[in-house]
Amino acid sequence: MKVPLLDLKAQYRTIKDRILDVTHEIFESQYFILGPQVAALEKKIAGYCHVDHAVGVSSGTDALILSLMAAGIGPGDRVISTPYTFFATAGAIARVGATPVFVDIDPDSYNLSCDRLQEAVGAMTAHQLKTVKAIIPVHLYGQCADMDPILELAAAHGWVVIEDAAQAIGAEYKGRRAGSMGDYGCFSFFPSKNLGAFGDGGIVTASDPKVWEQLEIMRVHGASPKYYHRVVGGNFRLDALQAAIVAVKLEFLDGWTAGRQDNAARYRELFASAGLADRVGLPVERENRHIYNQFVIRVDTGRDDLKAYLGEQGIGTEVYYPVPLHLQACFSGLGHAAGDFPVSERAASQTLALPIYPELTGAQQAYVVEQIVAFFNR
Numbered sequence: 316m317k318v319p320l321l322d323l324k325a326q327y328r329t330i331k332d333r334i335l336d337v338t339h340e341i342f343e344s345q346y347f348i349l350g351p352q353v354a355a356l357e358k359k360i361a362g363y364c365h366v367d368h369a370v371g372v373s374s375g376t377d378a379l380i381l382s383l384m385a386a387g388i389g390p391g392d393r394v395i396s397t398p399y400t401f402f403a404t405a406g407a408i409a410r411v412g413a414t415p416v417f418v419d420i421d422p423d424s425y426n427l428s429c430d431r432l433q434e435a436v437g438a439m440t441a442h443q444l445k446t447v448k449a450i451i452p453v454h455l456y457g458q459c460a461d462m463d464p465i466l467e468l469a470a471a472h473g474w475v476v477i478e479d480a481a482q483a484i485g486a487e488y489k490g491r492r493a494g495s496m497g498d499y500g501c502f503s504f505f506p507s508k509n510l511g512a513f514g515d516g517g518i519v520t521a522s523d524p525k526v527w528e529q530l531e532i533m534r535v536h537g538a539s540p541k542y543y544h545r546v547v548g549g550n551f552r553l554d555a556l557q558a559a560i561v562a563v564k565l566e567f568l569d570g571w572t573a574g575r576q577d578n579a580a581r582y583r584e585l586f587a588s589a590g591l592a593d594r595v596g597l598p599v600e601r602e603n604r605h606i607y608n609q610f611v612i613r614v615d616t617g618r619d620d621l622k623a624y625l626g627e628q629g630i631g632t633e634v635y636y637p638v639p640l641h642l643q644a645c646f647s648g649l650g651h652a653a654g655d656f657p658v659s660e661r662a663a664s665q666t667l668a669l670p671i672y673p674e675l676t677g678a679q680q681a682y683v684v685e686q687i688v689a690f691f692n693r
């Protein structure tokens with residue numbers, strides 16, 4: 316049996332007619348950049364995320380860079396985030412000339428640890444603390460970070476809060492939607508995200524009208540009005556084709572999320588009856604709406620062998636992420652060494668993402684768990 320990590324063709328088959336209709340309309344209009352399709356999507360996403368405004372952008376990475384630029388963060392500033400995330404989170408901080416300050420994660424949720432955050436803040440000199448301008452909590456794998464303590468600290472120190480919600484559209488923390496809790500919410504429409512475009516794309520959510528205005532201006536080279544530039548922005552525009560496709564897919568998102576949640580529940584049952592409880596750590600649901608962008612298991616030893624074995628049995632898996640960011644070559648200038656963030660380092664060597672996409676069948680899931688059992692019984 317073949318079980319890919321993700322099967323976008325299966326999803327496309329169910330929405331093909333709708334997609335071809337909206338893209339045909341755009342081809343006929345020959346209106347490709349921003350415009351009514353993007354404005355319509357921005358309205359829908361703002362509603363979905365329980366915020367007042369949204370600004371369509373060219374990618375999730377650009378959503379982060381644009382937010383940092385709109386917040387006026389640059390050289391000399393420090394931004395707190397997690398070392399256990401996709402590279403773009405810290406890459407965006409470095410791209411605007413600021414310095415990432417890493418704080419280790421919670422071992423159960425893989426999100427920023429509020430205890431470690433308190434410690435890190437307590438260990439900073441007054442000068443260091445003054446240069447911290449923002450914090451980027453990441454809602455990893457589709458589950459929100461523990462936002463209340465983060466928001467409290469941010470308010471106490473005057474930090475801007477930028478949520479990296481690239482993996483978490485529709486996820487909730489105490490009833491609040493991802494992207495609605497900070498000053499900025501950054502989302503990605505990369506095809507493998509829960510709400511994916513047919514190419515690159517992203518969006519920034521915000522409720523403060525001043526923040527919204529700044530985002531809109533910075534998205535088009537800082538122009539307001541056109542050809543008059545008070546600030547230097549960039550080209551962070553979303554195109555009409557991607558916006559129209561994402562708007563169609565948004566109608567199906569809650570159904571797809573329910574499918575992922577059902578699959579997660581089925582994995583839990585399968586793992587429980589397979590008697591693997593002491594060998595395989597399952598995702599810990601801390602927050603009340605986990606949207607399962609990934610279903611990530613943890614094994615003490617042999618993760619890479621397990622991945623290779625499953626690959627031989629036709630099962631796609633992935634490691635998100637094998638090298639924590641403080642150990643990436645490009646950040647060697649920060650002076651970190653192995654051992655600095657042990658929880659992230661352990662996660663990087665022990666976690667494995669299994670197929671969880673909504674179209675996955677019960678038979679495929681049973682096969683995945685059977686093969687994991689077979690691996691441990693070799």
Ligand SMILES: *Cc1c(COP(=O)(O)O)cnc(C)c1O
Pocket residue numbers: 374375376377400401403404453479481482503504505515516517
């Ligand atoms: C995907 C992702 C991004 C970047 O999104 P792109 O659209 O690929 O640029 C940023 N942060 C996290 C946590 C992501 O998963």
